[in-house]
Amino acid sequence: MYVAVKGGERAIDNAHAFLAEERRGDPAIPELGTAQIREQLRLSVNRVMAEGSLYDPDLAALGIKQSRGDLIEAVFLIRAYRTTLPRFGASRPVDTGKMTCTRRISATFKDAPGGQILGPTFDYTHRLLDFKLLADGQTPPAAATAPANESPLPHITGFLDRDGLIQPETGNAETPPDLTREPMELPAPRALRLQALTRGDEGFILSLAYSTQRGYGRTHAFVGELRIGTVAVEMEIPELGFAVEVGEIELTECETVNQFTGSKTEPPQFTRGYGLTFGQTERKAIAMSLVDRALRWRELGEDDTGAPAQDEEFVLMHADNVQATGFLEHIKLPHYVDFQSELELIRKLRTEAIAARTEAAE
């Protein structure tokens, strides 16, 4: 049981003032603006938006500044702010088939219709520190351009689907469950699992996905397609009686092509894992699709090998870093009454044990 404590107001105020000063750092160094964070630390901003579950690059940049670059603290700030806002409604499901792609690759088809577009990627860089970035004020030369075909790029899994080689992905028009509105109940439908995964901690989802590659719930994943780009968000406006675009967001989508299932009645077919995340966040989207696929073992008639990534309760109840850090970090706060009772208990047990030993020796 947690018993509250009182007092310490002056120390707390002074600690917060000290924090503000440390946040600013050396005043001789120019202060970092949130616009600079938004533009130049965009992948941090994307991660905070994805895990904060709120698409707003300016707010994410503010969270990063306020948290001194502690991204989990920034996610916490975003989640807390989100709870103060009314929700106007839900969008129509975004159409990623109409995405304006800045990146689109396939590890399964080298001649993917529409082509492979690398986009702004770290892939194929040498991972050597670039000391040129230490120098001030260098604006890089403008990126090269080439004639573009601006028509939408077809989903690569669509070609496998057309030939019946992959499990089809069809749905219904049901309202999906929302873990921000109702407590999560297990077993969770796939829609709820995907919501939990897309806002889950990138490190946790990455490690679980890696564990499946190393053999703990192996699903033999290939990245059928990874695409990054912008999609329109449309919502029905009841006052108007039609749907309008309320904005445009950047998303990363990963579709994996996994080992087959088949049965006496169904010929073998590839199966799918799916990842969709806010911003350019491809490590997270790939990891999400692997964990999604591992969690589908039951519906695909696979064995439960006892692997952590197959354990829905383990995955879903531990993926959220705000919940995790809240419970973890609370143990550093005053627990004096709790600990006092533990202390009394151990003194009593020791006295009894010592007395028993002395008695036995006599």
Next chain:
Amino acid sequence: MTQISRRDWMGLLARAPTHRLAALMPAEPDAAFLRPPEIGTVMVRGRIGATGSAFNLGEMTVTRCTLQIASGQVGHAHVQGRDRDHARRAAVVDALMQTESASDVHAGILTPLAQEEAQRRSLRAAKAAATRVEFFTLVRGEDK
């Protein structure tokens, strides 16, 4: 002048950079708020496997506003982000587009916004197109 539907101009205004809309609207007609600018969120949904049932992806910030201009038309806006001025201006344009001055508003505000957006998009698409690759599979020694 090309035709534009209400749905299209509302989308264009929602996506417009706030400072550009402000720069293109130095003056605004008097308007009475029916719903003053309000910041909130919209839950963005995706589809399982891109084509399946919907799931909740996460929220985005949206500001909405409804107002009535002196000539009686009601303007409405739902715009991305948290800028109340953006929502108010978008609602004003929506109202004006229902009046006789629609063609002036279209030419003075919507057309430049649409052109700038098209330019931004094609520049980005052109940069992406320059990173298009052709992968070749090579026969390796041990495969012979």
